[in-house]
Amino acid sequence: MEMVRIFSVKVYHIIIFLFLSKFMSLLPIKKGKIVFSNFQGSGFGDSPAEIAKKLKYYKGLDLVWLVKDLDEPMPKYIRKVKYRSVKACYELGTANAWVDNVRDEHLVLKKKKQVYLQLWHGSFSIKKIEKDASDKLNLRYLLNAIYDGKIIDGITCGNSNQEKIFRRAFYLKNKNQILRYGTPRNDVFYDKNRVDNIRKNVRKMLGIGEKDFVVLYAPTFRNTQNKDVYCVDFESVVDIFERKTHQKVIILIKLHPNIKNIGISYCKELVNKKVALEVSDFSDSVKLGIGADAIITDYSSYIYDFAILGKIGIFFAKDYKDYTKERGLYKKLEEYPFPLATTNEKLIEVINRFDLLKYRRDVKEWLEELKIYETGKSSEKITEWLIGKMSK
Secondary structure (H helix, E strand, O other), X not given: OHHHHHHHHHHHHHHHHHHHHHHHHOOOOOOOEEEEEOOOOXXXXXXXXXXXXXXXXXXXXXXXXXXXXXXXXOOOOEEEEEOOOHHHHHXXXXXXXXXXXXXXXXXXXXXXXXXXXXXXXXXXXXXXXXXXXXXXXXXXXXXXXXXXXXXXXXXXXXXHHHHHHHHHHOOOOOOOEEEXXXXXXXXXXXXXXXXXXXXXXXXXXXXXXXXXXXXXXXXXXXXXOOHHHHOOOXXXXXXXXXXXXXXXXXXXXXXXXXXOHHHHHHHHXXXXXXXXXXOOOOOOHHHXXXXXXXXXXOOOOHHHHHHHOOOEEEEEOOOHHHHHHHOOEXXXXXXXXXXXXXXXXXXXXXXXXXXXXXXXHHHHHHHXXXXXOOOOOHHHHHHXXXXXXXXX
């Protein structure tokens, strides 16, 4: 009976999708309407927010944000619409342009005269993605990715590494444009005054002193419920960092949305011991990164952003061999300028032996080899591109 129910629900969704797509295809495009989506219904943030901030100065635009929680704070110049609602389908169907930062399941098919701007959320790829990981991804995602790649009019790119991956693995057609302008959310890195203000505000918000040394732990997700791969001996990490820096050390834990639930009890225990602060609900990862001094992660591109900021990055991957087989990596972690640890004991050893001068030299050489496209003007250039495409 359960299988019948699931099958019936899927058939119902397919019928609704076909009806909505057909109906929306008949509606006229409203000039100047731009519909934004951030991580499938999240609030105002990431690169889409940076483009919206620039667009507010243009006259005659109707900016719409698709959001799961209508109580999410939003700038006054943006209209909130419930994500994946019939109203959302209407907004997408009549929009002049779509702006997104992930692959989304399109309930409405794109029209030829609509513009689709993809502000891909990953500024650098460590683990294999899209076509390069086709044998690891489910069929539903792959079919959606193929369609999504076909309809993209422009996709932002921050470095030569991403450009190669986009060309090879994103199912892009020749008419698609790869915009070598950088990553909008990273523009702030090139404005020292903004960086200083954000750092102060984030620390004040979290109750952290300006002279404290802040370590952010931000692991990515796996297809496993094994909590052990995420467990770090933070008490020892705090101790060794305090001995190295001669500062009070604060640990921040930001779990990926896909693993947040399995890590709740683990985080609560650390928070109760006053060893760490749990910041998984902190919506702006860029601001959080600016507020920190170092990052410990596994396979997340977040470490690339820290490198641009000149901050400390360390790989901690307890399941390194298994994850490499499960998902696949573009390069061995040892080939990056970030020191690697695969056990808690090795992590403490890595921190103890950390050579800051050598690290900065290695990171500088690595970024030069990458040929990064970041200049701090990404949002401005992409906004001009979008307005130009919409006017054609």
